[in-house]
Amino acid sequence: MDHNEIFLTASAMADAARSRTLPLFRSAGLAPDNKLADGFDPVTEADRESERAMRAILAERRPEDAILGEEFGAAPGRSGLTWVLDPIDGTRAFISGAPSWGTLIGLTDGTGPIYGIVDQPFTGERFEGGLGRAQVTSRDGTRALGVRKGVALDQATLLSTYPDIGTEDERAAFGRVACQVRLTRYGLDCYGYALLALGQVDLVIEAGLQAHDIVAPIAVIEAAGGIVTDWQGGPAHGGGQVLAAATPELHAAALALLQG
Amino acid sequence: MDHNEIFLTASAMADAARSRTLPLFRSAGLAPDNKLADGFDPVTEADRESERAMRAILAERRPEDAILGEEFGAAPGRSGLTWVLDPIDGTRAFISGAPSWGTLIGLTDGTGPIYGIVDQPFTGERFEGGLGRAQVTSRDGTRALGVRKGVALDQATLLSTYPDIGTEDERAAFGRVACQVRLTRYGLDCYGYALLALGQVDLVIEAGLQAHDIVAPIAVIEAAGGIVTDWQGGPAHGGGQVLAAATPELHAAALALLQG
Numbered sequence: 008m009d010h011n012e013i014f015l016t017a018s019a020m021a022d023a024a025r026s027r028t029l030p031l032f033r034s035a036g037l038a039p040d041n042k043l044a045d046g047f048d049p050v051t052e053a054d055r056e057s058e059r060a061m062r063a064i065l066a067e068r069r070p071e072d073a074i075l076g077e078e079f080g081a082a083p084g085r086s087g088l089t090w091v092l093d094p095i096d097g098t099r100a101f102i103s104g105a106p107s108w109g110t111l112i113g114l115t116d117g118t119g120p121i122y123g124i125v126d127q128p129f130t131g132e133r134f135e136g137g138l139g140r141a142q143v144t145s146r147d148g149t150r151a152l153g154v155r156k157g158v159a160l161d162q163a164t165l166l167s168t169y170p171d172i173g174t175e176d177e178r179a180a181f182g183r184v185a186c187q188v189r190l191t192r193y194g195l196d197c198y199g200y201a202l203l204a205l206g207q208v209d210l211v212i213e214a215g216l217q218a219h220d221i222v223a224p225i226a227v228i229e230a231a232g233g234i235v236t237d238w239q240g241g242p243a244h245g246g247g248q249v250l251a252a253a254t255p256e257l258h259a260a261a262l263a264l265l266q267g
Numbered sequence: 268m269d270h271n272e273i274f275l276t277a278s279a280m281a282d283a284a285r286s287r288t289l290p291l292f293r294s295a296g297l298a299p300d301n302k303l304a305d306g307f308d309p310v311t312e313a314d315r316e317s318e319r320a321m322r323a324i325l326a327e328r329r330p331e332d333a334i335l336g337e338e339f340g341a342a343p344g345r346s347g348l349t350w351v352l353d354p355i356d357g358t359r360a361f362i363s364g365a366p367s368w369g370t371l372i373g374l375t376d377g378t379g380p381i382y383g384i385v386d387q388p389f390t391g392e393r394f395e396g397g398l399g400r401a402q403v404t405s406r407d408g409t410r411a412l413g414v415r416k417g418v419a420l421d422q423a424t425l426l427s428t429y430p431d432i433g434t435e436d437e438r439a440a441f442g443r444v445a446c447q448v449r450l451t452r453y454g455l456d457c458y459g460y461a462l463l464a465l466g467q468v469d470l471v472i473e474a475g476l477q478a479h480d481i482v483a484p485i486a487v488i489e490a491a492g493g494i495v496t497d498w499q500g501g502p503a504h505g506g507g508q509v510l511a512a513a514t515p516e517l518h519a520a521a522l523a524l525l526q527g
Contacts, residue, residue, distance in 0.1 A: 100452070198365070
């Protein structure tokens with residue numbers, strides 16, 4: 008595999024997505040459609056335009072690779088590689104004007120995530136991990152990502168997007184961790200995983216995710232030295248329950264609490 | 268009152284605060300102290316340095332004005348004006364690397380808030396309202412603030428910082444509004460009030476606030492055409508329970524639900 012070609016393709020995709028999402032962020036005419044008959048699962052023209060732009064780049068540069076995208080589904084490939092795309096993770100944040108949404112570009116082989124980008128266009132931060140890279144590029148330049156070490160559970164900061172996500176059992180399990188840490192914060196969407204890779208927080212726990220929500224964050228966090236599994240300690244890249252931790256010690260402590 | 272002198276003083280204070288907070292945001296050595304024996308109420312050197320810098324500017328430029336600051340308390344004045352300062356609103360966000368914290372600079376006379384700044388140094392946005400101004404200045408220049416009109420309660424976006432803030436009765440009252448709106452988001456601190464003034468969200472409901480948390484947001488939101496009261500419909504600038512709404516219709520609807 009030509010790593011440089013992967014980096015250039017992913018970078019071109021992230022740039023293309025930015026050019027579609029950022030002009031619509033906080034724009035007056037943005038009217039979300041609702042994907043659900045019962046409830047509210049918003050999708051906007053920004054989501055669709057961003058994924059179309061990324062798929063067009065793959066069609067030109069990487070026609071042998073498979074694609075799994077949130078808005079336009081799966082397309083088969085022959086290379087053994089699959090691009091897993093979420094054009095706007097955190098559409099609810101996007102339509103609220105909050106800069107915690109992001110474009111997720113993940114790459115998997117038969118073993119799981121091998122590379123990913125978490126891109127936040129409004130703050131201008133691109134978090135990137137895998138194939139030897141672990142870095143964030145912003146207006147201030149490029150610097151290394153790395154998780155924070157040596158924080159005990161009772162001094163840890165825990166993130167989750169929604170306090171009421173998941174089933175009653177899942178909320179109870181989350182609560183067992185939340186009551187042991189020093190600080191729990193909500194509402195950060197994919198940006199929370201980026202903050203873990205940046206060494207700013209120690210744990211992210213979520214439930215009810217899709218593969219496109221988590222493949223890119225896994226690659227970034229693992230490249231930064233962290234650990235991501237499901238709530239049984241197994242692979243998380245298929246979605247569902249996710250436990251991301253800065254260190255093996257925090258991962259083990261949180262896993263034990265989640266399992267009750 | 269010389270409005271231009273007020274604007275220049277407040278701008279100099281916000282610049283000085285930025286110069287103290289931004290270098291410490293996400294810095295490796297930032298170790299929060301805890302203000303509480305039972306619980307976690309973090310304060311950092313960034314909070315203290317930022318308030319000191321703002322007070323030094325007032326001492327030089329506006330020695331007749333009173334000051335009420337989160338970290339260093341009250342200082343009397345003779346002008347009838349009081350500067351109400353929160354050097355870092357959202358210290359929990361600050362120590363988590365999340366860009367929802369801000370520096371709050373409010374100005375009151377005998378009647379309540381007359382001017383305020385909500386400054387977010389990391390995104391580079393300065394929201395300003397009162398004395399004829401209603402504007403946000405960012406890297407892209409300066410543009411007018413204005414609340415969003417014509418959104419019904421069942422289409423509204425509601426923000427609050429914590430799902431578990433306040434007493435059991437306050438949580439129940441908040442829940443009566445949350446279950447009627449289309450979308451509820453958490454974790455935005457003072458940035459949530461800025462998003463209301465920017466026309467991105469429709470309601471912010473909080474409890475347990477201090478005067479320094481809310482004086483500046485009230486000035487910005489009122490200048491943008493919104494309404495801020497307590498949960499009884501009275502003045503909110505003393506802190507406690509706060510209901511901020513984009514329109515009179517949303518304010519009335521939320522107030523009725525809060526009062527049960």
